[in-house]
Amino acid sequence: MSKRESAKYKIDRRMGENIWGRPKSPVNRREYGPGEHGQRRKGKLSDFGIQLRAKQKLKGFYGDISEKQFRHTYEEATRRKGDTPDNLIGLLESRLDAVVYRAKFVPTVFAARQFVNHGHVLVNGRRVNIPSYRCRAGDVIEVREKSKQNVAVLEAVQLAERDVPDYIEADHSKMTATYVRVPSLSDVPYAVVMEPNLVVEFYSR
Incomplete structure (x- = not known):
């Protein structure tokens, strides 16, 4: 890190x-x-x-x-x-910490890095604690059961200042998100x- x-x-x-x-x-x-x-x-x-x-x-x-x-x-x-510019954005948005942030599991991208690093996130059922881990289309990202009642997580879900983009499908009742596709800059x-x-x-x- x-x-x-x-x-x-x-x-x-x-x-x-x-x-x-x-x-x-x-x-x-x-x-x-x-x-x-x-x-x-x-x-x-x-x-x-x-x-x-x-x-x-x-x-x-x-x-x-x-x-x-x-x-x-x-x-x-x-x-x-x-x-190349679109590829660059796609690679940055594929980072696990970026997906966790976009899915609104945490309030900031800095919190996302720490959240992943502390082992609160599963990718396809396996714990991943590397913020730069590259997600692929179809990957399911989930907050660990023990972390779902984390105060920061519950507050982040309610934030009105940003929405979940359409290349991520988030289910906040289950605290899961699917990385649907790699986005381009316009997305x-x-x-x-x-x-x-x-x-x-x-x-x-």
């Missing part, structure tokens, strides 16, 4: 966007960056700066996963047939605009 070096909302502040669409995000009150120089007017970003920002935003969305992991995901996306309900094409440009320089 890669260590998250910065507080989750610091990612929001750094990007200047509420990337998870959460009501508690400080960007809702302060759109400038963190730190004593955060309010200074920012200069125009170079093409490299724009690409880097797109990469940081997408990487940060998935729990600020490590650069090594993220680059490995990009490299796999380039090896696959089809559109994913990001709270802000993600630009995986710029991420591809960043790495292919």
Whole structure:
């Protein structure tokens, strides 16, 4: 499990966007960056700066996963047939922690990583505690029986700030979800605009 070096909302502040669409995000009150120089007017970003920002935003969305992991995901996306930006999104959304988050079993993607890591999740009846585990179409993800009454889980199910996307079928009465298909960019309900094409440009320089 890669260590998250910065507080989750610091990612929001750094990007200047509420990337998870959460009501508690400080960007809702302060759109400038963190730190004593955060309010200074920012200069125009170079093409490299724009690409880097797109990469940081997408990487940060998935729990600020490590650069090594993220680059490995990009490299796999380039090896696959089809559109590389769509492949990249599909691979990121296939992560077990991402599926647990999208199914609304937990309130945040950071909680999803911890939830999986602590062994609360079954995939096709087997316990999996690797957040980066890649789900396949048809996989059934389930919260362990002992964890179904977890307060965080019960609260997450009731969250009105986001819906379960149509590439996941969730049954919250049984705390199960089926990963129906690998999504493309247009299927994913990001709270802000993600630009995986710029991420591809960043790495292919």
